[in-house]
Amino acid sequence: MRDVSLWRCLLGVEKTVIERVEFDEDAELLVLHVRPTARQRGRCGLCGRPSPGYDPGPGRRRWRALDLGTIRAELESHAPRVTCRTHGVVVASVPWARHDAGHTYAFDDQVAWLATQASKSTVTALMRIAWRTVGSIITRVWADIDATHDRFAGLRRIGIDEISYKKGHKYLMVVVDHDTRRLVWAAPGRTSATVGEFFDLLGEERCAQITHVSADGADFIDTIVAQRCPGAVRVADPFHIVQWATDALDEVRRQSWNQARALARKEPKRGRGRPPVDAPPRPGNERAKALKGARYSLWKNPENLSENQQVKLAWIAATDPLLYRAYLLKEGLRVVFQLPHAAAAEALDRWISWARRCRIPAFVKLQKSIVKHRTRILAAIEHNLSNGLIESTNTKIRLITRIAFGFKSPQALIALALLTLGGHRPALPGRN
Numbered sequence: 001m002r003d004v005s006l007w008r009c010l011l012g013v014e015k016t017v018i019e020r021v022e023f024d025e026d027a028e029l030l031v032l033h034v035r036p037t038a039r040q041r042g043r044c045g046l047c048g049r050p051s052p053g054y055d056p057g058p059g060r061r062r063w064r065a066l067d068l069g070t071i072r073a074e075l076e077s078h079a080p081r082v083t084c085r086t087h088g089v090v091v092a093s094v095p096w097a098r099h100d101a102g103h104t105y106a107f108d109d110q111v112a113w114l115a116t117q118a119s120k121s122t123v124t125a126l127m128r129i130a131w132r133t134v135g136s137i138i139t140r141v142w143a144d145i146d147a148t149h150d151r152f153a154g155l156r157r158i159g160i161d162e163i164s165y166k167k168g169h170k171y172l173m174v175v176v177d178h179d180t181r182r183l184v185w186a187a188p189g190r191t192s193a194t195v196g197e198f199f200d201l202l203g204e205e206r207c208a209q210i211t212h213v214s215a216d217g218a219d220f221i222d223t224i225v226a227q228r229c230p231g232a233v234r235v236a237d238p239f240h241i242v243q244w245a246t247d248a249l250d251e252v253r254r255q256s257w258n259q260a261r262a263l264a265r266k267e268p269k270r271g272r273g274r275p276p277v278d279a280p281p282r283p284g285n286e287r288a289k290a291l292k293g294a295r296y297s298l299w300k301n302p303e304n305l306s307e308n309q310q311v312k313l314a315w316i317a318a319t320d321p322l323l324y325r326a327y328l329l330k331e332g333l334r335v336v337f338q339l340p341h342a343a344a345a346e347a348l349d350r351w352i353s354w355a356r357r358c359r360i361p362a363f364v365k366l367q368k369s370i371v372k373h374r375t376r377i378l379a380a381i382e383h384n385l386s387n388g389l390i391e392s393t394n395t396k397i398r399l400i401t402r403i404a405f406g407f408k409s410p411q412a413l414i415a416l417a418l419l420t421l422g423g424h425r426p427a428l429p430g431r432n
């Protein structure tokens with residue numbers, strides 16, 4: 001193997017001439033002086049079309065390459081400018097890096113792969129870059145993948161959802177494909193115009209091919225879906241229906257907790273340290289503390305409860321009949337989505353009449369919303385869109401929004417979500 005070929009393989013570059021290699025011992029940096037091969041020279045950085053030269057540019061530029069063993073490596077080259085027929089005066093393209101990027105293709109691809117697999121601290125420490133740089137890299141890697149793949153191919157049954165990030169101040173609209181369980185689109189905002197952007201991108205012909213749309217019951221989503229996909233069956237998103245019930249349950253738990261705290265305020269105060277054996281009992285205090293900790297016992301699906309949480313639930317059943325009734329109502333509604341369609345219709349109606357008479361305001365109110373969405377809830381069950389996998393996509397996206405916290409732009413967050421949960425995952429450089 002000739003030296004040049006070996007260097008090209010090591011760096012993961014193509015169509016590149018290696019002029020000379022220089023080792024800066026103090027900086028522990030390998031600098032490779034390179035230039036594009038003759039056929040690659042003088043092309044527009046944006047479209048790649050051969051274009052007449054404009055000027056030699058502002059001097060030599062460097063691109064960070066993958067480390068070679070333990071040593072950092074950089075490519076150095078001229079960065080001349082050309083005059084493109086379409087794009088005007090623009091920096092000429094180089095075969096080793098994306099336009100306007102400070103890192104090679106191989107470096108970008110490795111960062112993108114890592115970002116979908118490892119923690120923030122792993123990526124930044126291993127690649128020796130800031131998290132913000134990771135954001136820019138994954139944004140451009142995703143743009144490249146998106147340009148060569150059609151993520152909307154064969155889209156039939158979709159789910160539209162809104163997700164909050166930055167502690168609830170900002171929102172993303174997301175669209176998932178129910179058949180492949182993949183994320184297909186996301187954009188910042190939470191208006192009908194935001195959802196409209198998706199349908200614009202999809203185009204009229206493909207909108208007509210959408211057969212089912214699930215959503216969280218927000219009116220603005222409903223309106224735009226009715227306009228753009230008039231033929232689609234609109235169904236309720238089971239994830240959100242169960243979420244409503246969980247919220248109603250939490251309202252009841254908070255009321256119970258507030259009552260206990262009101263009682264606790266009338267109880268004698270205790271000083272620091274272990275209370276004396278003959279100290280008067282403080283049932284209000286103990287109750288408030290236990291109820292605060294009971295949140296997860298009430299939220300979690302009963303089959304996932306730890307032994308400790310089961311004990312807590314049994315304690316609620318024995319001491320707080322109203323809160324326990326609220327818990328059973330929540331669980332009852334959740335179970336409806338696990339039944340076959342015929343049984344679900346009957347179970348839902350029984351649930352509605354139970355909730356109407358339950359004398360818990362939060363659930364009487366919930367019952368009204370359920371009646372309003374009854375047809376769509378049953379449609380979700382009939383068309384088998386009640387699967388727990390929708391919930392898991394939801395959970396995964398929420399997890400990514402937390403990891404992506406610290407990116408400056410929502411575009412980086414969206415790129416990370418699509419790279420991780422979309423149909424086209426990034427590959428490691430040099431692997432098939």
Ligand SMILES: [Zn+2]
Binds near residue numbers: 044045047049084087
């Ligand atoms: Zn061009």
